Amino acid sequence: MRPDKILNLLKEEEKRQEETVNMVASENYPDMRILKAYSSIISNRYSEGYVGKRYYAGTKVVDKIEGIAVDKVKRLFGSEHANVQPHSGTQANMAVMMSILKPGDRILSMDLACGGHISHGNRLSIAANLFKTMHYGVDKKNGRIDYEDVRKKAIKFKPSLIIAGGSSYPRGIDFKKFRDICDETGAYLLCDIAHTAGLVCAGLHQNPCDFADFVTFTTHKSMKGPRGGVILCKDKYAKQIDRAVFPGTQGGSLNSNIAGKAICFEIAATGRFKRYIKRVIQNSRILCRLLKERGVNIVTNGSDTHIILISLENTNTNGHAVQEALEKAGIMSNKNLIPFDKGSPKKPSGIRIGTLGLTSRGFTKKDIHRLSEIISYAVKNPEDEDGMIKRKKIVTKICKKHPIYKRNNKKC
Secondary structure (H helix, E strand, O other): OOOHHHHHHHHHHHHHHHHOEEEOOOOOOOOHHHHHHHHHHHOOOOOEOOOOEEOOOOHHHHHOOOOOOOHHHHHHOOOEEEEOOOOHHHHHHHHHHHHHHOOOOEEEEEEEOOOOOOHHHOOOOOOHHOOEEEEEOOOOOOOOEOHHHHHHHHHHHOEEEEOOEEEEEOOOOOOHHHHHHHHHHHHHHEEEOOOOHHHHHOOOOOHHOOOOEEEEOOEEEEEEEEOEEEEEEEEHHHHHHHHHHHHHHOOOHHHHHHHHHHHHHHHHHHHHHHHHHHHHHHHHHHHHHHHHOOOOHHHHHHOOOOOEEEEOOEHHHHOOHHHHHHOOOEEEEEEEEEOOOOOOOOOOOEEEEEEEHHHHHHHHHHHHHHHHHHHHHHHHHOHHHHHHHHHHHHHHHHHHHOOOOOOOOHHH
């Protein structure tokens, strides 16, 4: 195969991204400077170890870059210690578990259907093979975390670790209440803020570093950075966390990603970034309101974040069908379980969408109004292929007004 074929496929993907609306809640568009760091010459370096303690020569520049990334993220979140080497959020979570738990220890975390993440001890994860897990859920009436139920389960189950956070929970989380439960039961507290890290930086969500033993997050969602993970913790856990990352759960760090993370953290400290996050939440609330006005059922009846979880429970369709219908119209989303879902992960009763990407591109209220019509039509008429293809012309026209990297990316 000729290398040109791959380059042509990359161009094809660039065209696809420019002509479609990315409403996948776990994706965003990083600053062009971060993309340049991704593909920079620093990726040629292999750098097992940590700053000043590498196993190879020639890592002085790598040390400077990682040192900057660590210093910036510590200041950004007010953390005592930071490890910026995890390749992903899942590996960050595993490193925390391996640093403090022994095989057979117990973990209490949010149920996947209620908004949790696979890496938190779901039966399909490696964590479930190593540790005993129990899951807490949400109140059936309002879809929100029932903290008293979490407390009762913690007292009964006696976990060594409680995890607060998830991947499709659209509301803010009270980390102080989790801290109180952990203090009462003697458990460690891990807060996974993969989706809300940017909101924390902007002062629009409670900072878990004030309460947690460990905080993990990814940099490619609301942080608007490169793909990768980060662990924050108190100084007393620093040595065991660093050992759990390297050599415990992964080898050499991805230096180009760490360079991108350093740039990401610098941008996240600016007023421009904070204004961006405010627009993300405003757009989420506008879209929620418009969808509800069009008869679409929203889990928890709204959102405090960029995540909007649509329930299809009382319809004749499922998340897979609606996801495919939206894709035909040029809108990217993902099928998702909802609390107390009677469907399966392949054909769940929900659709998860988010406002990170469209806000990065500078979409207006008028644009969001048009998107709400298309989304609601897909929910009610997923089988109407011609109707979705017709609406793709509207999506293409909107996207053309808001290119990803030619103009609007400068807004953040």
